Amino acid sequence: MRISFFGAAGEVTGSCTLVETGDVRFLVDCGMFQGGREARSKNLRALNFGFDVRDIDFVLLTHAHIDHSGLLPRLGVLGFRGPIYATPASIDLLEVLLLDSAHIQEKESEWQLRHQHRRGKNGVGIQPPLYTVIEAQSSLGLLRPVNYGETIHPAENINVRFHDAGHILGSSWLEVTLGGEGRPRKLVFSGDLGMRKRPVLNDPEKVIPEADVLLIESTYGDRLHRPMPETEDEIVAAIGRTNACHGNLIIPSFAVGRTQEIIYILADLVRRERLAPLKVYVDSPMANAATRITLAHPALLDSETRDLLEWMEAHPNKMKVEFVADVEGSRALNQVRSGAIIISASGMCDAGRIKYHLRENLPRSECSVLIAGFQASGSLGRRLVDGTRLVHIFGEPVPVRARIYTVGGLSAHADQAELINWLRGLHSPPRHTFVVHGEAAASSTFAQALDEQLGWKNVRLPHQGESVEI
């Protein structure tokens, strides 16, 4: 068997692993590289991947995040016709996320073309989109739904089972069994793992007791998250201060996962009477769609969330959530001077309707901004966290007088302790462990922790493009 790492090796994006065994070849995830200047050139390098996509028999998708799924349509463009297996909730989210990704790419190319024409150039060298909306749409036709716990047989002597990873709606870790001659071999792909005891989703399902090969993510392999009560105190403080000053509270948020988590936390704080009744606006078409998809899969929500949803239905005046549909509604919300709590995307403040809300509210000292997610270096959100007093939005200077709150306890990824805790479910060290999906420092610290805390010696940090025979 040969395993090749085409992404998320020494970094957190571009997840794509090729497994070749006998005459079967399959991919686990096919994600886009994101963030940083190099992402674009890496995605372009992936234009032809490092293999012939027509040789791939099938794809297994752990979850819908673009850094795991964003190059799936590219496979279709290059001639891949095989099935892509994913959970039903992932498929629902992909319909939104992949079409949006294609739309953004088309707009970007159009913008470049216009820009060149204005400068008298003829468009030579303009990079076309990796895929168009139509191509993304046709790749959706390759998706095949698989429920948690169901065993599928995508090829002779290969069985695959999807398990709940508790990371985002529909996220999975994968158990792959290779049969054939001799003892069957077990492969475990962690995908992205969530934290236990967090709102909205179920906890990650326990790992199987024996594995021959393990690929484990390590996004936060070098750190521990802050406890949830601290996060709640910070949110209560931000709302109290903003109300006392008669300002607005703006919450930049990732559309999938984080928005639903914040709604849960706010409603729960109202239910526990730590906050007075609230009205919250969700102003992001994608967050609205993701929330609708989340509510359409009640069986995937944990029991606390189902209880809370019942409470919200029974107490419609305690926690009102208004989803802003059109641009007019969004513009009207820009004019509100006080008392509004607005959750909007994008989570790092670089795109989407959040930019309008920030432009209106950042210059006002009575307003607050609550940063509740990861902010990559170079993003507008990161500059706010770093305390910049002047930012530029739509090319215009905007002074930052609003109070910036940063809450650190919300993360869709397990921290080091939770990753180790999950791996304690394995009764013996896997014969081969690969630490993936982490910045180099996080991955190597995590590999060290595996040695120190679990006594695992055979742990490797694969690099981009590396192939390993096992």
Ligand SMILES: [Zn+2]
């Ligand atoms: Zn993810």
